[in-house]
Amino acid sequence: MTVLKQPEVQQQIKQAIFVAKALFDRNKVSGSSANFSFRAGDAVVISASGCSLGAMTEDNFTVIDLEGTVLEGPKPSKEAPLHLAFYRKDPKIGAVLHTHSFYSVLWSCLKHQNEADVVPKYTPYLEMKLGRVGLIPYAPPGSAELFKLAGERIHTAAGFLLAHHGPVVPGRNIMDAFNILEELEESCRIAWYCKDHPEISLIP
Ligand SMILES: [Zn+2]
Numbered sequence: 001m002t003v004l005k006q007p008e009v010q011q012q013i014k015q016a017i018f019v020a021k022a023l024f025d026r027n028k029v030s031g032s033s034a035n036f037s038f039r040a041g042d043a044v045v046i047s048a049s050g051c052s053l054g055a056m057t058e059d060n061f062t063v064i065d066l067e068g069t070v071l072e073g074p075k076p077s078k079e080a081p082l083h084l085a086f087y088r089k090d091p092k093i094g095a096v097l098h099t100h101s102f103y104s105v106l107w108s109c110l111k112h113q114n115e116a117d118v119v120p121k122y123t124p125y126l127e128m129k130l131g132r133v134g135l136i137p138y139a140p141p142g143s144a145e146l147f148k149l150a151g152e153r154i155h156t157a158a159g160f161l162l163a164h165h166g167p168v169v170p171g172r173n174i175m176d177a178f179n180i181l182e183e184l185e186e187s188c189r190i191a192w193y194c195k196d197h198p199e200i201s202l203i204p
Contacts, residue, residue: 002072003040003063010058012038012095015174016047017056022178023099024054028185033166034099035077038174042066044087048074078142082162085147085154086170093170095177100166103188108135108161116156119187121203122194126187130169130180131158138163159184 003009016036023029034053037046043063051060062073066087068080077083083096112118115135119126126133134157139146146162153160159169159180167184171177194200 003043003045004058004061004072006040009040009045012040012045012174013058013061016061017058019097019174019178020047020053020056023101028101028182029053029099034097035079035083036095036097036174036177037077037080037083038095039087039093043071044083046076046080046083049077081147082150082168085150086168089154090170092172095171095174096168097171097174097177097181098162098166098168099181101181101185103192104161104167104185105165106192107188108163108165108167115153118161119184120191120194122190122200123187124203126183129183133157133159133161133167133184136160136162138165141165161188 019036020034023034032050032052035047037044043065045061045063048060048062062076063071064076064080065071066084068084070076079098082098086093086096107119112135117132118135119133121127134153136149136153139149159167161167167181169177169180169184171180
């Protein structure tokens, strides 16, 4: 049986399609500006290059190994090396999501004093669900330079904002990563609002 036809892989693909549509329908992503992956044994299943998030099907997924070689399916997302950096870092990471969600992008465009911890703690939930979020400095999307920077910083935080680009987070599985991504986007929305309201305090 091919990896893509395995029942547990089909189940995760269904969840990824659900997540893509949920993000798309609620305006958290647009066009093809997100990519999803999850672990399948020694391999990784990842969304294909350029698929429209509002209308993904099971044909929009491809199987790669941890070096990025395609084992099965269409051309993978060009951000695949970013996902692989997480899987190589920690065997407990089961899924990775990357989007261009609005408030996370805005927050990624600010100057941050401590690039290992860029999201202020007005509520405890992001830290509880994920841990610290770091910044990966700007390099063009899909570039070798971006993947080099990601590799250098991957061990400095649990999730990341790619500067001038968007969030990338790990999870135990697709739904867990989705919940974490939503928490990060909400935390950035709160932080964006609070930056002009110095009377609002951080967690003591
Ligand atoms: Zn991107």
